[in-house]
Amino acid sequence: MADRMGGQMAFDFDELAREDARASLGEWSGAPLHFTMDYYPPHELDEAFAHWCFLNTRFDSYASSHTWHRAISIPGDMTVGGREHTASTFTAELRPRVGQEGPGGLLTQLICEPCEWHAIGADENHAVEAWHDHAFPGWRQLPVIPSQIRVRSERGLTKLATAWIAEHYPIEAQVPGAPIITERAPHGTRHVAGYSPWGGYDLSATALDRPAPATTPARRSLTRVLPEPLPPGSAPARPGRTLGG
Numbered sequence: 001m002a003d004r005m006g007g008q009m010a011f012d013f014d015e016l017a018r019e020d021a022r023a024s025l026g027e028w029s030g031a032p033l034h035f036t037m038d039y040y041p042p043h044e045l046d047e048a049f050a051h052w053c054f055l056n057t058r059f060d061s062y063a064s065s066h067t068w069h070r071a072i073s074i075p076g077d078m079t080v081g082g083r084e085h086t087a088s089t090f091t092a093e094l095r096p097r098v099g100q101e102g103p104g105g106l107l108t109q110l111i112c113e114p115c116e117w118h119a120i121g122a123d124e125n126h127a128v129e130a131w132h133d134h135a136f137p138g139w140r141q142l143p144v145i146p147s148q149i150r151v152r153s154e155r156g157l158t159k160l161a162t163a164w165i166a167e168h169y170p171i172e173a174q175v176p177g178a179p180i181i182t183e184r185a186p187h188g189t190r191h192v193a194g195y196s197p198w199g200g201y202d203l204s205a206t207a208l209d210r211p212a213p214a215t216t217p218a219r220r221s222l223t224r225v226l227p228e229p230l231p232p233g234s235a236p237a238r239p240g241r242t243l244g245g
């Protein structure tokens with residue numbers, strides 16, 4: 001009986017805390033509990049998603065909340081060289097539910113926290129490329145590893161690829177977080193995080209078919225690689241924090 005009482009009380013306490021949090025939603029000062037195009041540091045996006053789940057439910061939370069959450073395939077952050085740039089990868093689920101009209105697609109956001117910089121793309125590859133334009137402005141000139149060279153085996157990078165990269169890549173481009181570019185078949189052109197010898201991306205050479213942006217994205221700017229018009233559900237810019245780009 002005592003145990004049942006304890007369990008019952010614990011349950012009620014959780015529910016009370018939730019009701020409390022719902023009642024004081026106006027005091028929430030973190031990142032929005034809905035979709036936003038504004039810049040927020042990664043930990044604020046993490047907190048907002050966790051708070052949305054606390055208030056509502058973790059079940060189907062990606063599609064229901066439309067908030068930014070960590071990309072399932074890239075849960076951790078990446079640091080470049082002497083920590084001057086970082087990449088934190090989030091996705092926002094705006095695709096329509098089955099049988100419904102939806103607000104948009106599956107969006108990808110890459111954030112560089114030291115620079116308060118972010119890029120949002122309707123295509124994950126485009127957002128990744130925008131981040132490389134920001135963090136590695138010369139990456140489009142890197143040598144493309146030809147498809148004749150097998151880059152990976154089950155055990156990671158092959159000896160042949162490692163030797164080819166060491167010989168052909170500029171020494172200043174062989175730093176933590178730096179990418180490699182590989183020639184791909186018509187399919188399998190997704191950029192893959194963590195597959196360069198230095199923990200950076202293995203970029204598909206198909207990225208080079210797209211023109212480079214005219215200007216290097218500046219500090220504190222939002223790079224949009226979205227089709228126009230922007231998806232409905234985009235929150236208006238937050239007053240007091242303006243973004244160029």
Ligand SMILES: [Zn+2]
Nearest residue numbers: 084085112115
């Ligand atoms: Zn940066």
